[in-house]
Amino acid sequence: MISSIKHLCCLVAAIALICSSVYGQGQDPFADRDPFSHPVRRSGEVAQPINIVFEVTDHVGAPVQGARIRGPGIFRPLYTQQQGKAVWKTDQQVIRDWAARLKGTLRFHAMPPEAAVMPNVSKLISLSDLLESKGLKFQTTPGVRLAGRVIGQLDQRPVEGVTVVLHPNKAGLGTRATQTTTNQQGEWSIVIPRIDVKMTLRGQIEGYQLQDVPNAEIDDARVVQIPEHVKEHRVADFEIEQLQPLQVLVTDASGQAVPAAKVCAYRQEWLDDQIVVWEAISQQHETGPQGVCLLYLSQPDWEVAMVSATAVVNGANIEGRAILPLTQPAEIRVEVEPHAEIAGTLLKDAKPAAHVKLVLYEAINNERTGWTTIGMRAEAITDAQGNYVFAAPLGLHWIIATKDRDQNDRQTILHRTHPTRAKQYRVPNTDLSDFR
Numbered sequence: 001m002i003s004s005i006k007h008l009c010c011l012v013a014a015i016a017l018i019c020s021s022v023y024g025q026g027q028d029p030f031a032d033r034d035p036f037s038h039p040v041r042r043s044g045e046v047a048q049p050i051n052i053v054f055e056v057t058d059h060v061g062a063p064v065q066g067a068r069i070r071g072p073g074i075f076r077p078l079y080t081q082q083q084g085k086a087v088w089k090t091d092q093q094v095i096r097d098w099a100a101r102l103k104g105t106l107r108f109h110a111m112p113p114e115a116a117v118m119p120n121v122s123k124l125i126s127l128s129d130l131l132e133s134k135g136l137k138f139q140t141t142p143g144v145r146l147a148g149r150v151i152g153q154l155d156q157r158p159v160e161g162v163t164v165v166l167h168p169n170k171a172g173l174g175t176r177a178t179q180t181t182t183n184q185q186g187e188w189s190i191v192i193p194r195i196d197v198k199m200t201l202r203g204q205i206e207g208y209q210l211q212d213v214p215n216a217e218i219d220d221a222r223v224v225q226i227p228e229h230v231k232e233h234r235v236a237d238f239e240i241e242q243l244q245p246l247q248v249l250v251t252d253a254s255g256q257a258v259p260a261a262k263v264c265a266y267r268q269e270w271l272d273d274q275i276v277v278w279e280a281i282s283q284q285h286e287t288g289p290q291g292v293c294l295l296y297l298s299q300p301d302w303e304v305a306m307v308s309a310t311a312v313v314n315g316a317n318i319e320g321r322a323i324l325p326l327t328q329p330a331e332i333r334v335e336v337e338p339h340a341e342i343a344g345t346l347l348k349d350a351k352p353a354a355h356v357k358l359v360l361y362e363a364i365n366n367e368r369t370g371w372t373t374i375g376m377r378a379e380a381i382t383d384a385q386g387n388y389v390f391a392a393p394l395g396l397h398w399i400i401a402t403k404d405r406d407q408n409d410r411q412t413i414l415h416r417t418h419p420t421r422a423k424q425y426r427v428p429n430t431d432l433s434d435f436r
Contacts, residue, residue: 050092054087054110055084057084057138059142063082063083069109072098072106073097096127099126106127112191117143119192121139146189147190149182150164150182152207153239162188166224167200169223195226246330248263248309250292250293250309251333253337257290258318260311261293262284262286263286264307266306268305305324306321306324307322309334318337318338339391342391343390344388346429347433349433352387357380358401358402359402360376362374362375362396363416377390394421401414
């Protein structure tokens, strides 16, 4: 055994020695297998190495050191050196493959270092021109650093994670919108070309009303005029609308607070005349030791909305809902109770129908559509005696149907329940033969 271990150690040492002698001290012996280091060549192709030289200068022609070059085929960080140049060592086939994907043209970007007050520069070049010139020159223009802060309208506290989008104020400038994000102090900073811009805010941040699309024509767009002869310009604080919190108290049937209940607000969203779903309009939160949590909803979300709460107490699921009034309340109470049992027996030709798959749909019944399903809540399979049991919250409408569909892709509706406070609901025996 000891002799075998010695032989194994000698073999490992020999392999290490060979690798170090062949590849050199400190080099990766598996580098030639790295797809990002070496282009993948098709069978029979001969390597065609090429060096592409990128050069970045400022507006007077002085070299820009530390600018990052990005573009198709450049997978590793590539920065300009003291002469403002960066060399991309690649293979012609890599460039040709990318050009084929991008319809014959390639766009490269020069991104000056953050400390430099210069905007990013992009250039589009054809495949033939790039292979012939073996290089690309970028010349930046004098820019201006805009900085500012985003705060809440009510508490004046900084807001983190807001996307600040800057659009050219006039069309035809050939400049795309640029954007950045606020930090923990609500601060933002970005270098842009020296042109007037429209500033908008967007994002999805709980407790705040924000746009979720980068639209320069929205009502709260702010025009920022750039003063002459300045390298930095401080923009006035941008206040964003804060939503009033809705306090939710979750209790059990005896009025005791329920901690650690999961709470969320939903709204009925009609997809068409026959399908409606409950769409979440708040983030989910857990109640604290006093059974309380806060939700944030905007006023347009308030119509036909509810708050749902679920929890697990002593291993049992408890659930409850409260419909929101049309006027926004400051607080609302949700009472949660153990699930009720909806049970029944399924027959076929007066005999137990075993192993039939059933589904339980939540449903609503109104004058416009009649019975409409708004989501599946549970599944069951009848046992050897044709019995089945569903667990469902108290007091809601339900539809029981077969899971398997017929040749017309329709399910058989076996029973519709009605609101009841009973903790056990018995469905009358149903015979599948009656639905032929």
